[in-house]
Amino acid sequence: MRRILLLLFMALAVVLPTFGQQNTVNAAIDATELLVGEQTVLHTTVNCNAGARVKFEGKKGENLTPGVEIVEISRPDTLLLNNGKRWQITRNYTLTSFDSALYRLPAIEVEIDGQKVQSRGEIALKVNTIDVDVQHPDAIRPPKGPVDGVFEWNGLLFLYCLLAWLALAACIALLLRLSAPRKHNKVIVLPAPKPAHAVAIEAIGKLQSTTPEDAVAQQLYFSQLTDILRTYLHERFGFNAMEMTTREIIEQLQKINDREALLELKNVLQTADLVKFARLSPALPEREDSLLRAVDYVRQTQLPDSDIPKTIKRLVPIEQGAENRKRLACWLGLIASVAALFALLFHLCSTLWLLLF
Template sequence: MKRLFTTLLLLMGAAAQAQPSVPTITAHIAPDSILIGDRFDLVVDVDKDLVQVVEFPQFENKPGSPVELYKEHPIDTLERDGRHLKLRKRYTLAAFEEGKWNLGRPAVLYADKNIVDTLWARDSVYLEVATFQIDSTSQSIYDVKPQWNLPFRFGEVSGYAQWGALALLLLLAAAYALKRYLESRGKRFGDLFKAAPPQPPHVVAIKALEALHHQKLWQNNKHKQYYSALTDILRTYIAARWSIGAMEMTSDEIIEAMRSAELPDKAGMDLTAILRDADLVKFAKATPEAEQNEADYLKAYYFVEETKLAEEEPTEEPDPMNNQNT
């Protein structure tokens, strides 16, 4: 019986040793007394078992807090003896308010099997922040001195003036050389700064149609956007080509106004077909087939090509040297 009792005691002791105890949390500040604006370290140590999981606190700079986080250091392993671990986490903080502050008890999050808990350090940590003491009896206080203006000396800027004059001469020489070069080519210096002449309406319309084709709107089921863009291109072209306010007109008003433009029969029929199809899509929510979308695009393209103004061919200027020889 005595042997059985001894065996039970040994088994209970082994079971107690097999179950790790709860981690121990300690914390301290170094140094615990600083001047305002200085930095200090908050050190949190955890003694725990190897299988236990702890998460150290996360500090955030909150408005009105007497301290601010400057740097968070990685976790260090101080000791490791079998299953026993001692971990250390260090935070560098700074204080900007005078006084003696109670920073509370640091805590860590503890997880072991089905247990999740918050473990607190046993003691609170205190920080004393002092400021500079000024002895007004031994130190005199004076007003701020006014700004001291030194006399100007040309030697201080003579180097900049010489380099500036040299750069100006080089620019003038380059401009003169460019002017002589342009005159030798029969051009004027002012031609370099002239704005490019506006493009003809049909060129603008063709470029807009090609850009619309590359957007692939109707291929992505955006039929309303496709026909709105297509008719806007034609309205802009008609307004520039015949000086008609097509942008503010309805489809019927545009068709009626274009009767006096003496369009080719096919061009007039194509314009009417495009505007009718666009109205069905925009207002009746019709969904045309792919062949109709492509056909309307080609009708718009050929409408612009068939109705564009004929480009004037440049005439060759007579050579004055030939006139003198004759």
Template sequence: MRVNFNKKFRKRGIRFSPAICALAILLSGLNAQEQSLIEVDASVDKALITIGDRITYSLIIRHDADLHVEQPGPGANLGQFEIKDYSIIDPVELDGRIVQQFDYQISVFDTGRFVIPPFPVAFASSDTARDYQIIQTDPIEITVESVLTAEDNEIRDIKPPQNVPLDYTGWLIIGGIGLIVFAIAMGAFYYWRYRRRGEPLFRKETIRPAHEIALEELFVLSQEWPQMLENGEHKILFSRLSEILRRYLENRFFIKAMEETTFEIAVSLEELELDENDQSCLISVLEFSDLVKFAKYVPHQNEVVKQLEEAQNFIDATKLVFEAVEHKIEVREDEQESGLMQAVVQHNNTNSNTPLKQKTDIK
């Protein structure tokens, strides 16, 4: 069907130019082509819940195969909702595009209307590109109702008076005094015993380097991981590996790695200006550990060996080593004599009121 736009708009006093129409169609085509590079959708399985119910929040990303998309992690910001579980659906290819799905099990313990904020997804034109762009999903509103019924909200009668309990204040005072006396007696006894043996009462604690502690824990884990993997304790295995690396980061670089997510640790390491290979090695181990802990991924034996080796390589590459430097100063006899003369002259200058008698013959 052909539509004459000029006749249609002349009735309203508007002249529709064919050139303007062609330009609008071209711009809309370019905009549609740009927007078709990546699409993100978010949905929930239910929008009306009660307190404590879990919701499945699904994030679906559709993008071209050449596009690099930053994978959302388990520490996403979903507003007032708590993330209880996190799973990754295997990506599929549909009509030449990659479709990825990430499911979050979330919950909230309050009533009212809550909004899941827009979920940001970072993407770039290629794996080596640095100019990341952000695309966001639409916010989703969730209504949370109380589990109480109208009968539960009714005012109840006042409970009857209770009997006053016995006063144990006196017994507590006597017991506290007895404990203090016992503690003083035991302290005097241990002090007398250590003095008798010639041992110090308080021992100095040797502070070990962070890499020694981490490598020792890593060695113990390397001896136990085959049995843990056989017993199906792969989640505990990679939890221990992640904690070893996070404690090492806290003791070595003084960052709060135990309280930070993998993404926040990566940002902290960039501020420290560490080597990029070392950073990528550490982040790879932490992301693989998150995959096993939160996405229920079952690792193979060769993958476990690889992650343990990369963890050890990172610790060896970033450990702090102290080297003892000894300075040896040799003084000749003539330098000793000249130093002695300089000391005498300096003493005479500083004590001009009480001159020092010197002998004319110095052997």
């Protein structure tokens, strides 16, 4: 007797867990009564062991039963139970019917690990027709014919197109700017300085307004006059006349100036040498004559107006910190322009799709 009880206990220990872990299929419907053409959802729930191969029956467009059509089938939704040891899989079937009747929906059959399991219980679905007033048939309006769609351009579309072109132009301009080699120097344009002859004539005019009263003042007067001429010669002909004697200056200019102009300059410089070194004290007419000769020489040897530059170009170094900030601003502008371009194109495409299709 004890041996029989032990065998029964062992058999129950093996069989009961098996019953506790069996596969089940349950089905429930949202609405059991609907009008022709309306839809309802049939919920199918499968409980099985984790890792089981589950295969649902039925396809979209098929009839679940004659007169009841499967409109849509959702994707399976899996829920883990018992610490992942069990699965609860839910799949929904959207049903409809166009014939009024009382339908008995068949059991939902699911294949689990090669074994077919059916849902329990029966589900009835009643489909009702729409009440029609047959006594007043004139009240029933016929179906309307197709209506021609009117396509109208939205004014904002043109604005979006313009903004898209502007964003594209900004992208191209910034790409060209960033692809250009980095500059270390830049050229600046400055107004040309006053020409040498104008400076010399202006300085001689200021000197003419002064009147030397003694020998020292006479020497200073003619020293200033020769300095004006030497500065003019240096800027006009390019040799260092400030460090040269009168004889050296004349010899240098014999290759450049004509004889008449050179004679006037020679008289002015020789008179200035006599005043500075021989203490000659010229009278007012002689001083005026020296000034006039100096002005005549400057005017005879000045550059033509066509050869006088109006502006000058100067190469200056570029601060690299400022250049880096400019390139960073260009990169940020490029990113913003590309983002704006894609946003505008997406909006344009979606709007045109809605309008055309």
